[in-house]
Amino acid sequence: MNNRRTGSEYEARAAEYLSAKGYRILEKNFRCRQGEIDLIARDGSYLVFVEVKYRSSLAKGAPAEAVGPLKQRRIRQTAVFYLYSRGLGLDSPCRFDVVSITGNEILLIQNAF
Template sequence: MNQREVGTRQESRAAEYLESLGYHILVRNFRCRFGEIDLIAKQDDTYIFIEVKYRTGRTAGDPTSAVDGKKQKKISKTADYYRMLHQIPMDVPCRFDVVAETPEEIRVYANAFYYQGSGW
């Protein structure tokens, strides 16, 4: 199984888990010229932009460490584009979550980082 197939499987696993927590998944793998967002969901009136990180085990490191400042800016800019494309006003609440997966567990970090964009 290649990396893309593993990623797709883990994103599906994360989406199922998030749905069980009350998230409504709107989009999987949103791509544009600025980057990619693994999952976009909505919960009540809040849009949630979600990065999914998978590691094969604890020795492979903490999955959340891969969402560094550079990655946060890229996700924020991509979220800005999504909001503009779908005419979602800037005053509509949004947040950025990270789902950290290992074969043993799934952890959700709500508000894992703050918006790093320019706010079109």
């Protein structure tokens, strides 16, 4: 299985998981020149930008550890473009979450950065 297909599979699992927790999924794989955001959802009054990371094991570290400062900056820049493109202000209540998947275990980290 190629990386893109694997990523799509786990992003779909993350979307199902978040939906079961009450999130309303608005977009999947939002892309622009600034970067990509795996999932964009609504959780109450918050617009939530979600990065999904998968690892088959912890041998190379926890999946969430792969969301370092550079990745965070790209996601923030992409989020700003999303807000602008949808006519939403920068004062919109937003949050950045990470869904970390290891094997069959899913961990949601709210306000990850």
